[in-house]
Amino acid sequence: LVTLPEGLKHVAVIMDGHRRWAKNKGLTVKQGHRAGGEKIQVLTRLCSQWGVKVLTIFAFSTENWVRLKEEVDFLMKLFLELIGSQENLDEWTRDGRRVSFIGDKSILSKSLQKALTVMEERTKCNSGLHVIMAINYSGRHDILQATKSIASKVKNGHLTVKDIDQSLFEQELETHCAEFPEPDLLIRTSGEKRVSNFMLWQLAYTEFYFANKLFPDMEEADFMEALMSFKSRQRRYGGQNI
Ligand SMILES: CC(C)CCOP(=O)(O)OP(=O)(O)O
Numbered sequence: 001l002v003t004l005p006e007g008l009k010h011v012a013v014i015m016d017g018h019r020r021w022a023k024n025k026g027l028t029v030k031q032g033h034r035a036g037g038e039k040i041q042v043l044t045r046l047c048s049q050w051g052v053k054v055l056t057i058f059a060f061s062t063e064n065w066v067r068l069k070e071e072v073d074f075l076m077k078l079f080l081e082l083i084g085s086q087e088n089l090d091e092w093t094r095d096g097r098r099v100s101f102i103g104d105k106s107i108l109s110k111s112l113q114k115a116l117t118v119m120e121e122r123t124k125c126n127s128g129l130h131v132i133m134a135i136n137y138s139g140r141h142d143i144l145q146a147t148k149s150i151a152s153k154v155k156n157g158h159l160t161v162k163d164i165d166q167s168l169f170e171q172e173l174e175t176h177c178a179e180f181p182e183p184d185l186l187i188r189t190s191g192e193k194r195v196s197n198f199m200l201w202q203l204a205y206t207e208f209y210f211a212n213k214l215f216p217d218m219e220e221a222d223f224m225e226a227l228m229s230f231k232s233r234q235r236r237y238g239g240q241n242i
């Protein structure tokens with residue numbers, strides 16, 4: 001029996017390589033992103049079956065707005081389709097999954113904002129896999145907004161400076177909604193080896209796994225290989241002599 005590696009509670013994924021995949025196959029960028037959307041389902045089902053507690057997916061970064069308007073509009077439409085679809089809502093609810101969203105939602109369309117809120121509300125009490133989708137998310141913005149929130153609480157007397165410690169700060173980060181907010185394993189596809197302004201505070205001691213495959217080429221076996229790679233990692237958190 002193959003089981004989830006000990007200590008692997010929170011998996012994060014930077015799904016990259018959709019446009020290269022489309023280009024390689026002579027397909028459109030839209031087809032590339034749609035193919036990626038299908039692989040999200042493969043990954044979430046696998047994580048749910050294996051008992052992963054939290055899966056954070058980097059779906060759209062604040063830097064992605066600079067892309068062609070047609071591509072950005074399509075991505076937003078795809079998110080609405082994925083998140084707003086009754087079929088997905090039913091499957092995710094049946095599976096007992098909880099879904100949360102991190103990132104600045106205020107500049108998303110009203111219809112997408114509504115779909116995010118409905119999905120969060122409908123699933124907030126579920127105890128299965130907690131899927132966190134990062135849409136218009138920025139690790140630096142997350143740290144900045146937490147800092148501003150704490151500063152205003154100190155200013156109006158709700159906090160003193162000495163109250164500010166690691167756990168208080170983490171309560172102000174957007175990932176405070178997660179039981180296990182720090183990823184144990186970060187998977188990035190397409191051969192790129194960078195963090196791209198993802199969850200900077202939370203990734204402090206995360207193990208990284210880089211896959212050369214483009215995200216739309218990832219199969220269940222590739223995701224399983226990534227999860228199983230965690231087994232061989234010796235986490236010392238900067239201490240513990242070898
Ligand atoms: C926005 C994100 C989901 C898309 C990731 O793939 P990508 O468009 O960066 O694809 P490329 O790295 O191949 O350009």
Ligand SMILES: [Mg+2]
Pocket residue numbers: 016017018
């Ligand atoms: Mg890319």
